[in-house]
Amino acid sequence: MIHELMEDFGYEKKRLMLAWCSSAEPDKFVEAVTKMTTIAKQLGPVAANLEAAEEA
Numbered sequence: 001m002i003h004e005l006m007e008d009f010g011y012e013k014k015r016l017m018l019a020w021c022s023s024a025e026p027d028k029f030v031e032a033v034t035k036m037t038t039i040a041k042q043l044g045p046v047a048a049n050l051e052a053a054e055e056a
Contacts, residue, residue, distance in 0.1 A: 015046070017035070
């Protein structure tokens with residue numbers, strides 16, 4: 001449902017990720033943060049994407 005709302009407002013659904021990690025799983029936490037950072041860098045700034053969507 002949240003992904004649908006994000007798309008309705010012009011945000012890519014890839015900008016939201018949920019990962020369950022306990023304090024006993026530091027490797028899983030690092031993997032989740034690294035993955036999200038990579039995705040965010042690929043998508044670029046939010047403002048630029050919103051402007052491009054408005055122009056289309």
